[in-house]
Amino acid sequence: MKVQLYLKSVFIVLICTLFASCKEEKTTKSEDKVVVSFKKEGVLMLKKADSDSVIKTLDIEIADDEYTTQTGLMYRTKLETNQGMLFVFPNMQMRSFYMKNTKIPLDIIYIDNDLSIVSFQKNAKPMDETSLPSEAPAKYVLEINAGLSDAWQLAIGDKISFTSTNE
Secondary structure, eight states: OOHHHHHHHHHHHHHHHHHHHHOOOOOOOOOOOOOOOOOOOOEEEEEOOTTOOOEEEEEEEESHHHHHHHTTEEEEEEEETTEEEEEEEEEOHHHHHHHHTTOOEEEEEOOOOSBEEEEEEEEETTTTTEEEEEEOOOOEEEEEEHHHHHHHHTTTOOEEEETTEEE
């Protein structure tokens, strides 16, 4: 009788173990819930300082209020080669950006009142919250895909000009 009770107990434990191990595991797949698309709000030209020749023309989004300057290119999964974001601030001062919630590597270009490039932060790493400061006071900041500053041979002193399509 004791053997039979023991065997029943072992059988029940075995069945419970099998059901527990066969339980379907839920796989959690991380998907982007926020999808932000590029919206052309202007055109920006990058120009060589010494010749005023156009290096590149970009379609830009313009960040000029508190919300857009705080969010910038966060949550984006792509930015085309001919696209960028121009941040417009009300005054000229030392600036610092970081890559929180930014999924694509960027070059960050700091620009002064005279629309001249004053410093770069190249190849900013996605999702990194390290401060990326300007080396001189800036009123504008241009973000483009990482590596393009070097590919286009941009240098301190090169200029920008831009127009807004919202005007």
